[in-house]
Amino acid sequence: MSRPDVVTTVAELRTRVAAWRRDGARIGMVPTMGALHDGHLSLVEAARGGADRVVVSIFVNPTQFAPTEDLATYPRDLDGDLAKLAGAGVDLVFAPETGEMYPEGAATTVTVGGPAVGLESDARPHFFAGVATVVTKLFAQCLPDVAYFGEKDFQQLAVIRRLTRDLSLPVSVEGRPTVREPDGLAMSSRNVYLNADSRSRAPALYAALTRAAAAIGEGLPSEAAVAAAAADIAAAGFAIDYVEHRDAETLGRPEPGRPGRLLVAARIQEVRLIDNIATPNYRQL
Numbered sequence: 001m002s003r004p005d006v007v008t009t010v011a012e013l014r015t016r017v018a019a020w021r022r023d024g025a026r027i028g029m030v031p032t033m034g035a036l037h038d039g040h041l042s043l044v045e046a047a048r049g050g051a052d053r054v055v056v057s058i059f060v061n062p063t064q065f066a067p068t069e070d071l072a073t074y075p076r077d078l079d080g081d082l083a084k085l086a087g088a089g090v091d092l093v094f095a096p097e098t099g100e101m102y103p104e105g106a107a108t109t110v111t112v113g114g115p116a117v118g119l120e121s122d123a124r125p126h127f128f129a130g131v132a133t134v135v136t137k138l139f140a141q142c143l144p145d146v147a148y149f150g151e152k153d154f155q156q157l158a159v160i161r162r163l164t165r166d167l168s169l170p171v172s173v174e175g176r177p178t179v180r181e182p183d184g185l186a187m188s189s190r191n192v193y194l195n196a197d198s199r200s201r202a203p204a205l206y207a208a209l210t211r212a213a214a215a216i217g218e219g220l221p222s223e224a225a226v227a228a229a230a231a232d233i234a235a236a237g238f239a240i241d242y243v244e245h246r247d248a249e250t251l252g253r254p255e256p257g258r259p260g261r262l263l264v265a266a267r268i269q270e271v272r273l274i275d276n277i278a279t280p281n282y283r284q285l
């Protein structure tokens with residue numbers, strides 16, 4: 001099966017997209033950092049369904065990593081990624097070098113408040129400014145009609161929705177459900193860092209969220225459900241960054257009658273995993 005075409009410059013990307021647009025095509029974009037797995041492929045499939053042409057970007061964005069984080073070792077495999085995309089219906093891969101995305105002297109950063117405050121930002125204070133800046137640039141470079149993001153990075157999705165609205169970007173942002181391994185672990189490029197022992201413990205994260213969401217649905221007070229989830233996660237050997245019940249849209253305090261979300265970030269063997277689950281029947285104050 002033939003691999004998708006790859007371009008590395010904004011000029012080439014714009015030329016290709018402009019030609020499709022002249023033909024009246026609707027453009028879909030799937031931004032990624034590569035090391036593709038079935039979660040990414042589910043976004044590609046959604047894009048195939050919602051657009052005539054699909055662009056996948058692959059760029060390990062340095063501005064969303066702190067100096068202490070795993071930028072240098074983040075899994076990179078463009079050749080393997082292109083093989084996975086062969087036959088997936090992708091029209092173009094945009095795989096820029098860092099200098100193309102951040103030319104010498106780049107001095108502009110997009111910062112988001114609201115849903116970007118707290119949770120991931122407490123552990124990764126630089127993170128959402130990096131994501132917001134690169135996603136704004138990708139949207140400006142490609143000018144997609146619609147862009148697809150995973151609910152696995154739930155706060156990131158909320159931040160991207162908010163920045164798109166606040167900056168009046170003419171892009172429809174679509175969130176897609178988390179794709180999981182058969183034992184419930186959310187697929188993530190960083191799962192390859194897990195050794196056999198940590199991998200066997202990792203499904204405890206989603207199992208704890210599932211139990212807590214069901215308990216909240218049955219009327220258990222939010223605080224008690226969160227405390228039980230935290231205890232389960234700690235018992236599985238994780239160091240917890242946060243376990244929180246939040247409003248699914250604002251990520252502020254959960255409100256009865258509105259969709260809620262349980263979110264977790266926890267570390268095992270120094271691998272930081274995140275996950276989340278809906279609490280649609282939330283009724284407690």
Ligand SMILES: Nc1ncnc2c1ncn2[C@@H]1O[C@H](COP(=O)(O)OP(=O)(O)OP(=O)(O)O)[C@@H](O)[C@H]1O
Pocket residue numbers: 031032033034038039040042043148149150151152153176177178179180186187188189190191
């Ligand atoms: N399991 C998954 N199901 C659905 N979407 C996913 C999943 N994992 C990642 N995505 C989405 O794919 C897009 C690109 O994510 P990214 O390249 O960072 O992959 P990742 O597996 O989340 O990597 P990382 O381990 O760095 O978090 C994001 O919109 C992300 O939410």
Ligand SMILES: CC(C)(CO)[C@@H](O)C(=O)[O-]
Pocket residue numbers: 031032033059061064131134135153156
């Ligand atoms: C949205 C994104 C591609 C921006 O670099 C990244 O944060 C990711 O892969 O989720």
Ligand code: BAL
Pocket residue numbers: 033064153156
């Ligand atoms: N999956 C979001 C990108 C990151 O964690 O750096």
